[in-house]
Amino acid sequence: xxxxxxxxxxxxxxxFALLYIVSGLNxxxxxxxxxxxxxxxxxxxxxxxLVDKFEQETGIKVIYETFDSNEAMMTKIEQxxxxxxxxxxxxxxxxKMKEENLLLPVDHSKIPNLKYIDPRFMDLPFDPENEFSxxxxxxxxxxxxxxxxxxxxxITSWNDLWDPELKNQILLIDGAREVMGMGLNSLHYSLxxxxxxxxxxxxxxxxxxxxxxxxIVGDExxxxxxxxxxxxxxxxxxxxxxxxxEKDNLEYVVPEEGSxxxxxxxxxxxxxxxxxxxxxxxxxxxxxxxxxxxxxxVGYSTPNKEALKYMDEETISDERFYxxxxxxxxxxxxxxxxxxxxxxxxELFLEFxxxxx
Amino acid sequence: MKNNRKWPAVYLAxxxxxxxxxxxxxxFYSFNSGGTMYQFEGFTLDWYRExxxxxxxxxxxxxxxxxxxxxxxxxxIIGVAGALAIAYARKRRVKNTLxxxxxxxxxxxxxxxxxxxxxxxxxxxxxxxxxxxLLAHIAFSVPIVVLMVLPKIEEMNTSMIYAAMDLGxxxxxxxxxVILPYITPGxxxxxxxxxTYSLDDFAVTFFVTGNGFTTLSVEIYSLARRGVSLNINxxxxxxxxFTIILVTGYYFITKRNEKPNxxxxxx
Numbered sequence: 001x002x003x004x005x006x007x008x009x010x011x012x013x014x015x016f017a018l019l020y021i022v023s024g025l026n027x028x029x030x031x032x033x034x035x036x037x038x039x040x041x042x043x044x045x046x047x048x049x050l051v052d053k054f055e056q057e058t059g060i061k062v063i064y065e066t067f068d069s070n071e072a073m074m075t076k077i078e079q080x081x082x083x084x085x086x087x088x089x090x091x092x093x094x095x096k097m098k099e100e101n102l103l104l105p106v107d108h109s110k111i112p113n114l115k116y117i118d119p120r121f122m123d124l125p126f127d128p129e130n131e132f133s134x135x136x137x138x139x140x141x142x143x144x145x146x147x148x149x150x151x152x153x154x155i156t157s158w159n160d161l162w163d164p165e166l167k168n169q170i171l172l173i174d175g176a177r178e179v180m181g182m183g184l185n186s187l188h189y190s191l192x193x194x195x196x197x198x199x200x201x202x203x204x205x206x207x208x209x210x211x212x213x214x215x216i217v218g219d220e221x222x223x224x225x226x227x228x229x230x231x232x233x234x235x236x237x238x239x240x241x242x243x244x245x246e247k248d249n250l251e252y253v254v255p256e257e258g259s260x261x262x263x264x265x266x267x268x269x270x271x272x273x274x275x276x277x278x279x280x281x282x283x284x285x286x287x288x289x290x291x292x293x294x295x296x297x298v299g300y301s302t303p304n305k306e307a308l309k310y311m312d313e314e315t316i317s318d319e320r321f322y323x324x325x326x327x328x329x330x331x332x333x334x335x336x337x338x339x340x341x342x343x344x345x346x347e348l349f350l351e352f353x354x355x356x357x
Numbered sequence: 358m359k360n361n362r363k364w365p366a367v368y369l370a371x372x373x374x375x376x377x378x379x380x381x382x383x384x385f386y387s388f389n390s391g392g393t394m395y396q397f398e399g400f401t402l403d404w405y406r407e408x409x410x411x412x413x414x415x416x417x418x419x420x421x422x423x424x425x426x427x428x429x430x431x432x433x434i435i436g437v438a439g440a441l442a443i444a445y446a447r448k449r450r451v452k453n454t455l456x457x458x459x460x461x462x463x464x465x466x467x468x469x470x471x472x473x474x475x476x477x478x479x480x481x482x483x484x485x486x487x488x489x490x491l492l493a494h495i496a497f498s499v500p501i502v503v504l505m506v507l508p509k510i511e512e513m514n515t516s517m518i519y520a521a522m523d524l525g526x527x528x529x530x531x532x533x534x535v536i537l538p539y540i541t542p543g544x545x546x547x548x549x550x551x552x553t554y555s556l557d558d559f560a561v562t563f564f565v566t567g568n569g570f571t572t573l574s575v576e577i578y579s580l581a582r583r584g585v586s587l588n589i590n591x592x593x594x595x596x597x598x599f600t601i602i603l604v605t606g607y608y609f610i611t612k613r614n615e616k617p618n619x620x621x622x623x624x
Binding site: 001003004007008011012014015018019021022025026028038042043044048063064065066067068072075076079080081082083226227246 | 392393394395412413415416419420422423426427429430434472475476478479483484485486489533534537538541544545548563564566567568569571575576577578579580586
C-alpha cells in the first residue's frame with residue numbers, strides 16, 4: 001500500500017512540475033493573452049518565422065494547430081469546440097464547407113494585397129468571385145519519374161504510361177478523382193466528365209494499364225519514390241517538388257493532355273472569434289515578400305504574381321511548377337460532381353482496383 | 358540438448374532485431390546532416406539543436422507527457438475500483454455483463470470513440486483542450502486497467518480475506534493491507550499500459566484537441582503530407598532514450614524490493 005501511495009505521489013508531483021513548466025512556457029510565448037488568432041493548417045505548411053513576424057508586427061498572438069486531412073479538419077470545424085479563425089482546406093473541401101454553411105465571407109476591402117494574386121487563380125469554379133476563400137498554394141497532378149530506372153525514356157504525356165516496357169513500374173495515388181481523371185485526360189476528355197460512356201471507356205483504358213502498375217498507395221508514395229522502388233509515380237506537384245529537391249534522378253512532368261489543378265485556400269470558418277485578425281493575417285501572407293519567403297520554405301507553387309519577383313529565378317522559370325498560360329489553360333480544377341456521380345466515379349475506381357493483371 | 362536451447366535464442370534474437378531495427382534506423386538518421394532519411398552525409402547535432410530551439414514542439418512534448426501521467430494515474434485508480442467491483446459482484450450475470458461492457462470499450466474503434474467524445478464535449482459545452490483530452494484518455498484507459506488488474510484479483514486466494522476478517526480486520530484493512538498489496542504488480546502493469554496507450558493515441562486525441570492544446574501524435578500525423586522532418590527523428594531518439602531509462606529504473610526498483618513474499622501480505 002505504501003508503495004502504491006508513493007508511486008501515485010511521485011506521478012502527481014512530476015505532472016504538476018511539468019504543468020508548471022508548460023504554463024511558464026505558454027505565458028512566455030504569450031499564448032494566454034486575449035488578442036489571439038487561431039490558425040488550423042496542414043502540418044509544416046508555413047514558415048514559422050512568418051508567424052513570429054506577424055506577431056511582432058500586429059501584437060496578435062497566433063495559436064497554431066495542425067490537421068492531416070480535409071475530412072478530419074471539417075469534422076472539427078463542424079462540431080465547434082475550438083474557434084478557428086483561419087483554416088486551409090483544399091478546393092473540393094471548400095465547396096463542401098460552403099454547402100454546409102461553415103464559412104464566413106471574406107471581406108476583400110480588408111485585404112488590399114489581394115491585387116497581387118495572379119488573376120488566373122481567382123474566380124474559380126469552386127468559389128466564384130472568391131467570396132469565401134483566398135488562394136494560398138496551388139499545384140498540379142503529374143508524372144514523377146526516375147531517370148536512373150527509365151534511362152533515356154522520355155515521358156511527356158499520360159499515354160506514355162501505357163508503354164509495355166514500363167511493366168510493374170508505376171505507382172498511383174489511391175484517389176478516385178486522380179486516377180479516373182488520368183484515364184479521362186488520356187482520352188482527351190474532361191476531368192469532370194459526367195458522360196457515363198466516357199467514364200466506362202476511361203475505366204476500360206485504365207484496366208489495360210494494370211500490368212504496368214506496381215501499387216496504388218497513399219502517402220507512402222513519397223518514400224517509395226525516394227528509395228528508387230519504382231520508375232514512375234503519379235503524384236501531386238508539391239510532393240514531386242520536395243522529392244526533387246532531395247534527389248537529382250527524379251523528374252516531374254505535367255502531361256500534355258492536361259491534368260488537375262489543385263488549390264489550398266485560406267478560409268474563415270463560421271466559428272471564428274477574431275475575423276478581424278484573420279483578415280489581417282491573410283493580407284500579411286499575401287504581401288509579396290512574405291509570400292515569397294513562405295514559398296521558399298514550403299516549396300509549393302505560389303499564386304502570388306508579385307512574389308515571384310522576390311524569388312529565385314531558377315524556381316520561377318521552372319515550367320514544371322510554374323506552367324505558362326498555355327499549359328494552365330489545359331489544366332482543370334475538380335468540380336463538384338454531385339453525390340451520385342461521385343459515387344459512380346468511386347465505383348468505377350473500385351472496379352479498376354479489383355481488376356486482375 | 359544444447360542444440361535445442363540454441364534455436365529459441367536465435368529466434369528470439371531475430372524477433373528483437375526486427376522490432377528494434379526501425380527505431381535504430383530512425384535514430385541513426387537523426388544525426389544526418391543531409392536532411393533526408395536515405396543518404397547519410399555526415400554527423401551533425403543540428404536536429405537536436407533545432408528541436409530544443411522549437412518552443413512550440415517542446416510544449417507539445419510536455420503536454421503529451423503530462424496527459425499520459427495524469428490520465429494513467431487517474432484511470433488506474435478508477436480501474437482498480439472497477440476491477441474490484443467486477444470481481445466481487447454477487448451475481449454471476451451482473452459480473453459477466455460488466456465484463457462484457459468493459460471489453461466492448463476495448464475493441465471499439467478509436468475513431469468512433471474519438472468522434473463520440475467530440476460530439477459529447479461540444480454538446481455539453483466543454484471547451485476542447487487540456488481537460489477534454491485528459492477526460493478522453495482516462496476514459497479509454499480505464500477498461501485496459503480493469504483488464505490488467507482483474508486476473509490478479511481472481512488469482513488471489515479468498516481464504517486470505519476470510520482469515521484477515523477472522524482476525525478482526527475491518528473492510529478497509531482488508532482492502533489496504535491484504536488485497537491492494539497482493540494486486541500491486543497488476544496495478545503497476547495497468548498503469549504502464551495506460552501510460553503507453555495515452556502516449557501513442559492519435560485517433561481519439563485528434564478529435565478532442567483544440568484551443569492550442571495538442572499532443573505529439575497529432576502533431577506528427579499532421580506532418581505526413583509534407584514529410585516528416587529529421588528533428589522529429591531527434592525527438593523520437595530522445596523519447597526512446599527516456600523510455601529506456603525509465604524501464605531500467607523500474608527494473609532495478611522492483612528488483613531491490615523483491616523479497617520472498619509467498620502470501621503477498623506486507624507491512
